[in-house]
Amino acid sequence: MAIHFDANEKYLRNRYTTHLCNPQSDPELRLALTKFYTVAMQTQPGLAFMFLDIEDPKESGDKYIVGDHSCLK
Incomplete structure (x- = not known):
């Protein structure tokens, strides 16, 4: 089963x-x-990536960038 949170993804994570x-x-x-x-x-893995709130290094260079609302902080 696939679930797509769409615009609610950031709200839910935050x-x-x-x-x-x-x-x-x-x-x-x-x-x-x-x-x-x-x-x-x-x-x-999809939920994990959403809650980690990190940018893919392919898009941001060679290092992961942790977002403001990451559960890693």
Whole structure:
């Protein structure tokens, strides 16, 4: 099954990352988001790439560029 988030991709990523990085968010929510990211990294390369918010080195030179809303920050 293929899912295309279209314009909602950035919104979804930003909302999840904002909750994850906010120290005032519910700890259980932050733990659930961390588990979600872990499973996405292991099983869903498309979701992993979306949540990492990085630019492909083919487009930006020889190094990956981490975006402002990356879960890596």
